[in-house]
Amino acid sequence: MNLILTLRILGSLLLFLGAALFTPLPFSFYYGDGVWSTFILSAVICFVVGGLLFRFCNSPKELTVREGFAVVSFGWTIFAVFGALPYLLSGAISSPLDAIFETMSGFTTTGSTILTEIEALPQSLLFWRSLTQWLGGMGIIVLSLAILPMLGVGGMQLFKAEVPGPTADRLKPRIQDTAKMLWGVYFLLTMVETLLLMFGGMSFFDALCHSFATLATGGFSTQNSSIGAYDSSYIDGVVTLFMVLAGVNFALHFQILRGKAREFFRSEELRVYLGIILVATVIIMIFNGVGGVYRPFGENLRYSIFQVSSIMTTTGFGTADFELWPVLPQYLLVLLMFIGGCAGSTGGGMKVARILLLFKHAQVQVFRLIHPRAIRLVKLGNRPVDKDVLQSILGFFALFIGVFVVGSLLVAASGMDLVSAGGAVVACLSNIGPGLGSVGPVDNFAHVPGFGKAVLIICMLMGRLELFTVLVLFFPSFWHK
Amino acid sequence: MNLILTLRILGSLLLFLGAALFTPLPFSFYYGDGVWSTFILSAVICFVVGGLLFRFCNSPKELTVREGFAVVSFGWTIFAVFGALPYLLSGAISSPLDAIFETMSGFTTTGSTILTEIEALPQSLLFWRSLTQWLGGMGIIVLSLAILPMLGVGGMQLFKAEVPGPTADRLKPRIQDTAKMLWGVYFLLTMVETLLLMFGGMSFFDALCHSFATLATGGFSTQNSSIGAYDSSYIDGVVTLFMVLAGVNFALHFQILRGKAREFFRSEELRVYLGIILVATVIIMIFNGVGGVYRPFGENLRYSIFQVSSIMTTTGFGTADFELWPVLPQYLLVLLMFIGGCAGSTGGGMKVARILLLFKHAQVQVFRLIHPRAIRLVKLGNRPVDKDVLQSILGFFALFIGVFVVGSLLVAASGMDLVSAGGAVVACLSNIGPGLGSVGPVDNFAHVPGFGKAVLIICMLMGRLELFTVLVLFFPSFWHK
Numbered sequence: 001m002n003l004i005l006t007l008r009i010l011g012s013l014l015l016f017l018g019a020a021l022f023t024p025l026p027f028s029f030y031y032g033d034g035v036w037s038t039f040i041l042s043a044v045i046c047f048v049v050g051g052l053l054f055r056f057c058n059s060p061k062e063l064t065v066r067e068g069f070a071v072v073s074f075g076w077t078i079f080a081v082f083g084a085l086p087y088l089l090s091g092a093i094s095s096p097l098d099a100i101f102e103t104m105s106g107f108t109t110t111g112s113t114i115l116t117e118i119e120a121l122p123q124s125l126l127f128w129r130s131l132t133q134w135l136g137g138m139g140i141i142v143l144s145l146a147i148l149p150m151l152g153v154g155g156m157q158l159f160k161a162e163v164p165g166p167t168a169d170r171l172k173p174r175i176q177d178t179a180k181m182l183w184g185v186y187f188l189l190t191m192v193e194t195l196l197l198m199f200g201g202m203s204f205f206d207a208l209c210h211s212f213a214t215l216a217t218g219g220f221s222t223q224n225s226s227i228g229a230y231d232s233s234y235i236d237g238v239v240t241l242f243m244v245l246a247g248v249n250f251a252l253h254f255q256i257l258r259g260k261a262r263e264f265f266r267s268e269e270l271r272v273y274l275g276i277i278l279v280a281t282v283i284i285m286i287f288n289g290v291g292g293v294y295r296p297f298g299e300n301l302r303y304s305i306f307q308v309s310s311i312m313t314t315t316g317f318g319t320a321d322f323e324l325w326p327v328l329p330q331y332l333l334v335l336l337m338f339i340g341g342c343a344g345s346t347g348g349g350m351k352v353a354r355i356l357l358l359f360k361h362a363q364v365q366v367f368r369l370i371h372p373r374a375i376r377l378v379k380l381g382n383r384p385v386d387k388d389v390l391q392s393i394l395g396f397f398a399l400f401i402g403v404f405v406v407g408s409l410l411v412a413a414s415g416m417d418l419v420s421a422g423g424a425v426v427a428c429l430s431n432i433g434p435g436l437g438s439v440g441p442v443d444n445f446a447h448v449p450g451f452g453k454a455v456l457i458i459c460m461l462m463g464r465l466e467l468f469t470v471l472v473l474f475f476p477s478f479w480h481k
Numbered sequence: 482m483n484l485i486l487t488l489r490i491l492g493s494l495l496l497f498l499g500a501a502l503f504t505p506l507p508f509s510f511y512y513g514d515g516v517w518s519t520f521i522l523s524a525v526i527c528f529v530v531g532g533l534l535f536r537f538c539n540s541p542k543e544l545t546v547r548e549g550f551a552v553v554s555f556g557w558t559i560f561a562v563f564g565a566l567p568y569l570l571s572g573a574i575s576s577p578l579d580a581i582f583e584t585m586s587g588f589t590t591t592g593s594t595i596l597t598e599i600e601a602l603p604q605s606l607l608f609w610r611s612l613t614q615w616l617g618g619m620g621i622i623v624l625s626l627a628i629l630p631m632l633g634v635g636g637m638q639l640f641k642a643e644v645p646g647p648t649a650d651r652l653k654p655r656i657q658d659t660a661k662m663l664w665g666v667y668f669l670l671t672m673v674e675t676l677l678l679m680f681g682g683m684s685f686f687d688a689l690c691h692s693f694a695t696l697a698t699g700g701f702s703t704q705n706s707s708i709g710a711y712d713s714s715y716i717d718g719v720v721t722l723f724m725v726l727a728g729v730n731f732a733l734h735f736q737i738l739r740g741k742a743r744e745f746f747r748s749e750e751l752r753v754y755l756g757i758i759l760v761a762t763v764i765i766m767i768f769n770g771v772g773g774v775y776r777p778f779g780e781n782l783r784y785s786i787f788q789v790s791s792i793m794t795t796t797g798f799g800t801a802d803f804e805l806w807p808v809l810p811q812y813l814l815v816l817l818m819f820i821g822g823c824a825g826s827t828g829g830g831m832k833v834a835r836i837l838l839l840f841k842h843a844q845v846q847v848f849r850l851i852h853p854r855a856i857r858l859v860k861l862g863n864r865p866v867d868k869d870v871l872q873s874i875l876g877f878f879a880l881f882i883g884v885f886v887v888g889s890l891l892v893a894a895s896g897m898d899l900v901s902a903g904g905a906v907v908a909c910l911s912n913i914g915p916g917l918g919s920v921g922p923v924d925n926f927a928h929v930p931g932f933g934k935a936v937l938i939i940c941m942l943m944g945r946l947e948l949f950t951v952l953v954l955f956f957p958s959f960w961h962k
Contacts, residue, residue: 065850065853066851069850151850152849152850152853153850287894327893327894327896327897327898327899327902328890328893328894330899331889331890331893331899331902332890334899335886335890358879359879359883361872361875361876361879362876362879362880362883364876365872365873365876365877365880365949366949366952366953366956367956367958368633369546369550369632369633369634369949369953370547370953370956370958370959371958372546372633387868390872391842391846391871391872391875392846394842394872394875394876394878394879395842395843395845395846395875396846397875397878397879398839398840398842398843398875398878399843399846401882402839402840402843405816408812409809409812409813409816412808412809412812413768413808413809415808416808417808418808418811418812418815418900419899419900421808421812468846468847468850471847472847472850472851475847475848475851477848477851477852478851
């Protein structure tokens with residue numbers, strides 16, 4: 001591990017964070033919320049630390065896979081630490097642990113909050129809070145489609161974005177080109193949603209913040225009662241649509257922009273993803289209808305599809321308290337929490353493609369028992385999946401369950417009840433936001449004991465970085481030659 | 482699939498069941514409980530149906546792997562159906578669904594009961610109830626060490642009993658020889674426990690019934706409050722010891738009898754199994770001690786190690802209501818429910834060896850990311866594990882979680898709450914007995930809605946037969962050439 005090189009890159013990331021800390025300033029001045037100096041001070045701290053690291057850590061060596069892991073894991077961590085400065089310096093959040101929780105929840109696009117009174121925050125801080133999610137989403141798209149496939153993490157090789165045009169004939173498609181194209185899509189979708197929300201009566205500020213949180217599948221809102229505060233079926237509809245879009249592989253969105261709509265719908269993962277949302281919505285509507293939760297069909301559809309999309313895409317916005325729904329809908333939502341969005345989207349969870357391959361693997365295993373001499377490969381969209389990739393995906397699944405179990409155990413040890421502890425861990429590990437029990441859709445994470453919060457911060461990071469990226473750091477052999 | 486041959490073998494199994502139905506008669510006469518005719522009638526029904534099948538279904542063909550699956554799955558099913566006759570004919574259980582639930586729970590060595598007043602049952606029926614577990618345990622030992630490895634189910638190839646002596650040089654070690662040796666161990670341990678329990682003051686009848694249930698890791702008791710009814714630390718200790726022994730691979734017990742104690746403790750699975758019991762007990766004792774559940778050290782040890790052993794080995798006996806313990810101990814017990822005993826024991830669950838290999842696989846996956854060119858194989862006890870076996874085990878894990886999820890969903894749909902539904906399914910799928918919530922250690926399954934009971938019956942069967950054995954039957958290609 002080349003620590004010097006890693007520190008240099010982390011330094012440059014801090015310089016970028018410093019620059020990002022200037023963006024809330026216009027809102028601070030416009031609303032006169034009086035916290036502008038906080039952002040400038042935070043930016044200065046980032047510039048000084050980042051500048052020193054960048055200046056004095058110099059290494060002539062090339063970046064290798066190992067530094068890749070370290071940069072990604074530590075990069076997200078320092079963003080969570082330094083990005084928490086505005087909360088702390090303004091006094092909006094007094095405990096450093098709470099501030100880091102909130103920022104990690106932002107940059108990992110989780111959306112779990114320790115704030116009990118969101119609307120009391122100065123506007124510029126609310127903007128920063130939403131921006132952390134949007135920046136986190138930008139990071140994730142490139143991470144999942146360009147960086148992790150190169151590092152070979154958790155079967156992500158399957159989802160490498162294939163960059164068209166001038167880079168196609170180069171041996172190593174450059175991360176920068178891929179990033180630019182995907183970010184173009186991300187930016188465009190954010191702008192379209194902002195306009196559509198403003199059309200529905202939202203202020204520019206609210207529309208922008210909510211679009212940031214939607215496209216990142218983050219779920220931070222500027223309102224205490226999330227999207228429910230607007231009580232508008234139009235807004236619910238727009239947000240539902242964009243949540244579902246944000247849960248789709250961004251490389252597919254890029255195909256659509258290039259006019260290749262057929263390519264888009266040919267994706268097996270996409271079809272399964274939409275199928276799950278549809279089937280879950282129908283089942284939940286039946287139970288909610290029979291259970292008398294929602295009487296008119298339209299109302300039932302509106303609230304059911306919103307919560308399904310919000311949970312499945314791991315956004316975590318809310319318009320209804322699903323803990324008041326019948327047992328089966330609740331159980332289905334818990335299930336969706338583990339599945340999550342598509343690979344290459346900003347959504348978290350285990351990802352639809354992995355679940356799909358797991359299911360196919362199990363099917364092939366049963367088939368082999370009946371036909372011991374037949375050869376049947378696991379395929380994804382007609383292409384056979386490499387054995388090593390499949391093993392990696394199976395390992396990911398086992399690890400995900402393992403981390404969930406150990407995390408829940410630790411959070412339960414901190415004094416939470418069984419359902420709330422499990423709910424909190426899956427909410428953070430899958431980067432959703434709200435969980436169950438005392439951290440349910442109308443609650444927050446303020447009351448979680450300190451030790452529990454620390455565990456949840458690690459869960460958010462591990463879940464967001466596809467587990468392996470963080471776990472390698474705990475192997476002693478990672479650190480020496 | 483050769484249906485004729487399958488039916489013939491099922492017929493011979495029914496003849497065996499008919500013979501077994503005579504064994505409760507001495508108890509019926511001794512206690513004068515007046516239900517002797519019930520057993521004779523049940524036996525006659527088995528003889529008639531079994532005899533007809535055996536006589537008229539005749540096939541000159543050889544048994545193949547497919548008939549193997551069918552015989553095992555349908556064999557357990559007809560035992561559950563015909564074994565329920567004494568409950569129904571005596572009127573002790575009036576609903577056929579309930580009676581089949583109780584019998585399936587017996588033959589799968591689960592121990593979940595729909596009886597609310599166990600002590601009200603005639604003695605001979607209580608004996609039959611315990612005997613179903615003991616016979617089920619006999620079946621499981623041979624199934625897991627001789628039959629499933631041959632069929633290649635869920636990685637059980639790893640645990641094939643290696644038969645020493647005269648059969649070693651034959652190409653196909655015969656199931657019968659293996660069975661005889663393993664049953665010898667099983668019988669011996671049952672007798673020793675019976676004697677030790679009688680020494681502690683239990684009647685011969687109670688001692689025999691509880692030994693049957695212990696060695697089978699079944700958990701049916703003759704008392705409403707299970708082993709807790711005796712309130713004796715000696716009896717708790719004896720039962721704890723034999724539960725732990727029953728959760729060990731019976732091929733290892735055989736090694737000890739042959740004087741190869743070193744072989745015994747060299748088993749990596751055994752060491753991990755004992756390690757988990759030890760560590761779980763210590764952690765639970767700390768939390769129970771600090772939580773003030775048990776004050777004196779001895780009392781804490783006695784109750785903590787008993788429930789840990791009972792759950793981990795999937796026996797399900799109880800001496801305390803662990804739902805009154807702090808959250809973490811409860812959570813740990815839930816975890817143990819999924820793990821279960823050793824492969825080749827009478828215990829259920831996913832089996833320690835599978836969990837161990839899963840963990841090693843994940844470790845190797847992380848290692849490979851750091852050292853992409855290094856070759857590191859997953860090993861069990863110094864022997865590398867074949868890739869196909871590993872894939873099969875990974876598939877088993879995914880399926881187990883999948884069946885648990887779908888099962889819980891269905892039971893929740895029948896109207897049970899989230900925790901109770903999940904608890905009931907894992908209790909049945911891992912063949913434990915008691916679950917959580919409304920089916921907790923001091924409750925029973927009487928109140929579960931009919932649909933839920935049907936789902937749980939299938940869970941018991943699937944769990945006991947290592948999932949794959951039952952699942953193959955649902956593949957259309959299983960039925961044609």
